[in-house]
Amino acid sequence: MIKVEHMTKMYGAYPAVIDVSLHIKKGEVVGFLGPNGAGKTTTMRVMTGYTPPSEGNVSIAGYDVISHSLDARRHIGYLPETVPLYLDMEVSDYLRYMGQMRGMNKAWINERLPAVIDVVKLGDYRNSFIQKLSKGYRQRVGIAQAILHEPDILILDEPTIGIDPAQVVETRALIKELGGEHTLILSSHILPEISMICRRVLVIHDGRLVADDEPANLSERLRRTERIEISVRGADSVSDIISSLRDLSMIVDARRDPSVAANRGSVEGVIPLLIDARPDQEATENVARTIVEKGWGLTNMHMIPMSLEEIFLELTTDESLGE
Amino acid sequence: MQAMVASLSQSGSNIWNVAYKELKTYFSSPMAYIVAAAFLAITGFFFVASVSDAFSEASIRGFSAGAIFFMIFLSPALTMRLLAEEQKLGTLELLLTSPVREVEIVLGKFIASFLMLVIMLSLTLYYVLVLFRFGVPDTGPIYTGYLGMILYGATTLSVGLAASAITSNQLVALVVGAGTLTGLTVVGFIAERLSGTAAEVLNGFQLGSSFQTLDVSNFAVAQGGHFADFSRGIINFGDILYYLGMTGVFLLLTVVLLQSRRWR
Numbered sequence: 001m002i003k004v005e006h007m008t009k010m011y012g013a014y015p016a017v018i019d020v021s022l023h024i025k026k027g028e029v030v031g032f033l034g035p036n037g038a039g040k041t042t043t044m045r046v047m048t049g050y051t052p053p054s055e056g057n058v059s060i061a062g063y064d065v066i067s068h069s070l071d072a073r074r075h076i077g078y079l080p081e082t083v084p085l086y087l088d089m090e091v092s093d094y095l096r097y098m099g100q101m102r103g104m105n106k107a108w109i110n111e112r113l114p115a116v117i118d119v120v121k122l123g124d125y126r127n128s129f130i131q132k133l134s135k136g137y138r139q140r141v142g143i144a145q146a147i148l149h150e151p152d153i154l155i156l157d158e159p160t161i162g163i164d165p166a167q168v169v170e171t172r173a174l175i176k177e178l179g180g181e182h183t184l185i186l187s188s189h190i191l192p193e194i195s196m197i198c199r200r201v202l203v204i205h206d207g208r209l210v211a212d213d214e215p216a217n218l219s220e221r222l223r224r225t226e227r228i229e230i231s232v233r234g235a236d237s238v239s240d241i242i243s244s245l246r247d248l249s250m251i252v253d254a255r256r257d258p259s260v261a262a263n264r265g266s267v268e269g270v271i272p273l274l275i276d277a278r279p280d281q282e283a284t285e286n287v288a289r290t291i292v293e294k295g296w297g298l299t300n301m302h303m304i305p306m307s308l309e310e311i312f313l314e315l316t317t318d319e320s321l322g323e
Numbered sequence: 324m325q326a327m328v329a330s331l332s333q334s335g336s337n338i339w340n341v342a343y344k345e346l347k348t349y350f351s352s353p354m355a356y357i358v359a360a361a362f363l364a365i366t367g368f369f370f371v372a373s374v375s376d377a378f379s380e381a382s383i384r385g386f387s388a389g390a391i392f393f394m395i396f397l398s399p400a401l402t403m404r405l406l407a408e409e410q411k412l413g414t415l416e417l418l419l420t421s422p423v424r425e426v427e428i429v430l431g432k433f434i435a436s437f438l439m440l441v442i443m444l445s446l447t448l449y450y451v452l453v454l455f456r457f458g459v460p461d462t463g464p465i466y467t468g469y470l471g472m473i474l475y476g477a478t479t480l481s482v483g484l485a486a487s488a489i490t491s492n493q494l495v496a497l498v499v500g501a502g503t504l505t506g507l508t509v510v511g512f513i514a515e516r517l518s519g520t521a522a523e524v525l526n527g528f529q530l531g532s533s534f535q536t537l538d539v540s541n542f543a544v545a546q547g548g549h550f551a552d553f554s555r556g557i558i559n560f561g562d563i564l565y566y567l568g569m570t571g572v573f574l575l576l577t578v579v580l581l582q583s584r585r586w587r
Contacts, residue, residue, distance in 0.1 A: 048420040051585050070422045078420050084413035088348060100340040101421040103333065145417070 001026045001153060001183050002047060007056035009042050016042040018207040019056070026152070029179040031198030032187035039207040040187040041081060044157050047185070048078045061152060074103065077151035077182070081158040083142040087131040091122060091141055094130060095148055102149035112148055120144045120174065136167030143171075147178065154182040160193060172196060226283055227304040228275040229257070231267075233297035238271055244290055245273075250281035270299055337423050341431025342438070345405065349439055358400050359443050366390045370450045374458075381458030384554050386450055387468045388546050392532040394479045395508060399500025401439055402483030403493045405432040406581070410491035415584070425581040429574055433484055440476045444469065464556035471553025474566035475531050479504055481573035488580035508532050511547050527565075 002024040009017040017039040024030055032040040045051045046058055049065040049072055058065045063072035086094055092113065099109040117126055120140040125133060130141060139159065146154060159175060160168045176197050178184060188194050194201055195215040203211035203218075211218055235241045238256050245254040257274040277283035284301065291298045349355035366389050373385020409415040418428055454460040486500035487493075511529035514522040531550025546554045549562040 045416075050416055050420050070424070073420055073422045076420065078417065080413060080416050082413040082416075084415075084417050086348075086412065086414060088352065093347075097340065097344050098417065098421075101337070101418060101423050103422050 001028075001061055002185075003057070003059045004043075004047070005057045007043075007046060007053045007058055009039075009046055009051070010054040015207055017046070017053075017204075020204075020207075020209045021056075022202060022209065022212065024183060024185065026183055028200060029184045029198050030186070030200045030202060031194035032185065032202050032204055033189070033191065033194050034187075034204035035189055038204045040204055041157055042207075043204065044078075044155050044185070044187060048076055048155060049073050075152045077146035077149065077154045079142045079146045079156045079159060081161060081187075083138055085130045085138055085141055088129065090127050090129055091133075092117070092126045094141065095144055098145040099148050102151075104149050109148075112150070116144045116148050119147070119177075121170075134164075136163040136171070139163050139167070139171060140174075143174065143178075147182070152183055153185070154178060155185045157187050158189070159186065160188070160190070226277045226279050228277060228284060228287065229272070229300070229302055229304055230275065230287065230291070230298060231270050231272050231300035232291055233267075233270045233299050235271060235294070235296050238273075241271065241273065241291075241296070244294060245275060245287060248283075248286050248290060250278045250283050250286065252276040252278060267299075272300075274304075334424070334427055337427040338431045338434065341423075341428055342434040345432055345435030346438060348404075349401075349435065352404075354404065355401070355439060358397050359439075359446070362390070362393065362397050362443050363446060365393045366447055366450075370447075370453075374454070381454045381460035383450060383454070383460075383465055383468050384546070386447065387472055387550075387554055388532075390444075390447070390472055391475050391546070391550055392534075394476055395504040395532060396497075396501050398436075398440070398476065398479035399483035399486060399497045399504070401436050402432075402480055402487050403496040403500065404487070405436065405484060406487040406577070407490055407493045407496045410584075411493075415581075419581075419585065425578045429484065429488075429577045429581065433481060433574060433577075436480045436484065437477055440480060441473065444472060444476070461556065464554065467553045467556050467558055470558070471531070471550050471562075474553075474563060474570075475550055478530065478566050478569045478573070481570040481577070482507075485573045485577045485580065488577045504530065508534070530569075 002022075004020055004022045007017060007020045008015060020039075020043060032043065034040050042051070046053050046065065047060065049060075049069045052066050060072040061075040063069075063075075065072045086097075089097070095113060095116070096109055099112070104112070117123055120143055122137065122140050122144065125137060130138060133141065143156070143159065146156065156175065160171050163171065172193060175184070175186065179197060184197075186194070186197060199214060201211070201213060201215050201218055202209060232241055242254045242256075245251050253276045255274055257272055275283070275287060277287075284303070288298055288301065366386050369389025370383070370386035373379060373388075374381065406415070409418065419425070451460075451465060454465075482503050483496070483500035486503065487496040489499065490496050507528060507530040510525040511533065514525035514529070517525065526548070529548030531546060531548040531553075533547045549559075549565045552559040552562055
């Protein structure tokens with residue numbers, strides 16, 4: 001549905017997006033993840049035909065965004081981050097106008113308008129001036145104009161930024177619903193949002209595509225350390241355990257973790273610990289053997305999957321973790 | 324062939340949809356009423372001043388001199404919102420990612436402002452009624468005067484629209500538009516002080532108004548450049564070509580300015 005091949009976008013001498021290639025299939029729900037200024041918006045603007053790529057090719061539903069721009073644009077519903085609306089228009093007038101601009105005829109607009117207003121729950125405000133609406137409701141008007149013409153592809157740039165928390169929850173639920181019907185591309189710098197809605201994450205950092213995977217796989221693949229939680233009984237002191245664990249080559253760090261104790265409830269004589277280990281070196285087996293050989297009791301041991309947040313931080317900070 | 328017809332009819336409806344929306348916005352905002360009121364007040368003053376002497380001629384020359392002079396400021400006031408506001412609100416991004424061509428957006432907006440101008444001018448037909456009621460005016464210069472004002476007005480609106488495309492600030496659009504039109508007015512002034520080809524070229528660009536408009540006792544010289552013949556009842560093909568050409572050039576410039584936003 002969407003093909004981006006070796007796309008680079010320069011603003012003057014400044015590269016906003018560098019050599020990005022990606023394919024998005026029909027029906028996929030994809031999240032662009034990255035901090036502000038990473039190149040998410042620029043990538044979306046190139047896909048929507050708003051700005052041409054400096055190098056490379058981008059096609060939408062088989063139409064090149066430059067040479068067959070109008071055909072490509074017909075397939076897209078787009079909501080920019082700024083939620084552009086004509087403040088002096090009524091909600092339904094605005095939606096009619098946007099429908100016309102998207103090439104809808106009167107009958108089609110009349111048929112779609114009530115349904116869309118229903119989907120975004122704007123029923124009570126259909127004749128309100130947009131000026132009078134709160135940020136959250138304006139966002140709904142923005143989403144309504146993006147889906148009105150039943151586009152194959154829906155591109156939403158930071159759709160939950162700047163709206164109040166109660167409305168964020170509703171908006172996310174709405175977007176998740178839309179993901180069932182459209183090829184959906186969503187950008188965000190909020191990780192839980194992406195992992196909640198999207199089945200594929202594209203991490204963009206400094207204009208480059210640095211990861212492209214399912215949220216779960218991403219977590220698996222990009223892990224540089226494994227984190228293990230254990231509870232040990234019968235040791236004389238915490239430092240005894242820690243020093244014997246640190247003797248193992250694959251162990252990066254071991255420490256007593258008060259949060260573990262708080263979560264599990266402290267048991268007399270049982271010491272909770274967190275261990276960071278290098279991956280793929282049988283850390284769990286070695287830790288278990290060490291504890292048992294010392295004659296202590298290993299009452300609990302499990303791997304803690306790293307949250308997407310941590311992966312994201314790891315992807316986007318220059319210092320690597322564990323050094 | 325069929326595809327071409329379908330595409331043309333789509334273009335036509337895009338242009339009309341933009342124009343209709345802008346017209347509706349004109350009538351729901353105070354700006355259009357303020358501009359229309361100012362236009363009527365100013366032209367009314369010039370009309371009265373030109374016909375209230377004992378031996379004054381029954382013509383619209385005084386009114387048209389005032390009208391075209393103040394269009395230098397009022398036309399950019401009508402167009403300043405049209406593209407600047409789209410850029411300020413960010414709605415231009417939605418228009419330019421819709422299956423609509425830049426030229427359709429520009430023509431739609433131009434037509435809306437042009438229809439506003441026609442409405443404003445049609446309100447001044449009241450002066451013509453007064454002339455016929457109290458005098459025996461020559462009809463030729465009235466027809467050509469209105470034709471000239473419509474052509475001249477279209478040119479000033481296209482300049483104003485181009486100014487509106489370069490900025491997201493309406494005030495900047497107004498100043499740049501009025502400034503450009505003032506420049507096209509004073510070239511005649513500069514040409515008088517030059518000679519040879521330079522003077523001829525500059526005179527060729529003289530839009531039609533003159534600062535002598537402000538000398539209310541001397542309307543005969545208040546209309547120069549390409550408007551002079553229209554005010555005398557003469558239709559000159561070159562003048563029509565100039566106004567249509569200038570309008571076309573500035574509309575094209577507006578389209579190019581909009582397209583250039585994509586590359587920035």
